[in-house]
Amino acid sequence: MTEPAPIDALGSAASTQRPAEASDDGPTSGRRRPTARSSRLAGLVYLRQRLTMYLIVAFASVLVNFILPRFMPGDPATQMIRDITNRTGAPPSGYQTRMIKARYGDPERPVLLQFWDYISRLVQGDLGQSSQYYPIPVTELIGRALPWTLYLAIVSTILGWMIGTYLGARLGWRPGRRLDAILTPVSMFFSSIPAFWLGLLIVWYLAYSNGWFPNQGAYNNSLEIDFSDPDFYLSALYHGALPLVTLIIVGFARWLFSMRNMMITTVNEDYVQLARAKGLPENRIRNRYAARNALLPNFTGLAQSMGGALTAVILAETVFIYPGIGSLLTGAQAARDYPVMQGVMLMVIFASLLFNFIADSVYVLLDPRTREVT
């Protein structure tokens, strides 16, 4: 539920790496100031630990993906054949049956060998074929939908982050003021709105009741996807406006809280007092001294939140019938198209692990404390 705070993870990483560091330096070093080499090393050790962690999680999710279909009644190959029979009205040909068995594992083959087959196909980027749109490969379906989802996820996260961080810095600078007393509880309520429900309200009011915005799609269907056509961009922006607004409203509050709380603890720091004593303008102290230092957790949180953002986008897309990963997933779920569902979920897991790793790297780069070896 809660992401582990990076500072905590760092603490544990630092404590485990200390003995190794000491033995590297040998008995003569004793207590000495950190050099450039050892500081870089500390960051790398931390990153290596995180990477191992993510690899384990990735492996575990692949394992779950492999085991689950084999728990269900009927093995995946038989189920796939049955699905295709239901879908097309005729059982697949002998060649197709052999293909499916080669792909999803012949039930007579030992499980470990099946797992090996599965992994080696996965490494080659083969996620199987959709049973709903047989024989289109899952990777192709995902490839078609992914750009739209990434567009929504990245733009909404960054805009929400900017709004939330800015407001949080304002509120945390003078906590307890009237603006703080109003905006904090209001955004508290905003942050607890489920994205898909807010999307529903917005699409009902702005698209269905008043017709100000289109109620589905990512661009005007009469246009071709053409990246040199300005009309295409305009139509994509127009169609993407409602999902983006929804995601920003739901998402910005989280950044507001963390920035506000960090600001509150920062404004009483000595260097802020010094800046005040120097008589610097208030705005400059707030932006260049306090906010700049309070920003760090929000920065790492930005990359870390992308995994969660993907989930929110997936849920919201369904409402807006936006042709991204979410709609693909809902369609697959309705048609019980397991290869697509599993492919999408695996991709979401991998993507959020990747973003988490980026967050860790950014953290090591930005926070000098991670490079300190005491």
Next chain:
Amino acid sequence: MLTRFLLIGKVQIGLAIIGLFTLTAILGPWFSRNVLEMTPQQVDYLHLNGGPPDSTHWLGTTSQGQDVLSWMLYGTRTSMLVGFASAVIGTFLTIVIGAWAGFAGGLIDRFLNGTILVFGNFPTFALLFIVAAAFQNANWVLVSIVIGGIEWAGGARQIRAQTMSLRGRDFTTALRTVGESRARIILVEVMPHLLGVISPMFLGLIAAGVNQQAALAFLGIGNPSEPSWGLMINWAMTQNALFRGLWWWFIPPGLALCLIGFATTMVNFGLDEITNPTLSSKRMKLMRIFLRDKARPASPTRQKEMATR
């Protein structure tokens, strides 16, 4: 810590909201059957095409002529059941694994801590989706088990850290020298100290469970014969409530979800105020009064006011 926690206004509001929903979950279906004399499945043939709220149907009817209020009352039961059941399972795992890891130390701790880290780094909803979708028409028990079994890791980290610090305290060392068993030390002597951490965590898990269940049901995962908030929104969406403007159908369940989420945020803010005194609203209020008084030259009434304070 627990009493201080309960005395914060935000926490009280949060608890009141959760309490109200729990009460609705317990009494709602009875109320629906005996007072409204309706069940969610019952079709009112006079209001077949979805009527707005009126005196017989307080929250209107769906496009199939079913009563929205009785859907809400039954739905509250399913949603809260999943919330509570998954929170109980999650908290149980949290305590057992966290306290065990923290108290055992050594190899066991390393293994358990690794497990906690792996689960904590999983994008929860993705995992939840694959697992829950694997079971066709999963009922609420199954959904709660899946949610509880995935959501425990965040709390287990806290419990582990707390137990580790408690393990080193004098009173546990004393108990160990007296010869108390480890289980007794953990359950009887250490656990009360952890209550302050566990109780807000439990509340957080309830809300997480309710929300996850709603999201799953919204995507069409779960048993369609169990009314729940997520299922209501799903049905409203798939049965053209948007196009036909049947807002009374999808607004109540979403509002309920918002309130549950709001309640937990309130409780968490209250918790923050205890663990981080700079954020305390009481302190902030005093600061504000202090600054205001400093800004204006003290008038006689203000002086009196300050004297009484």
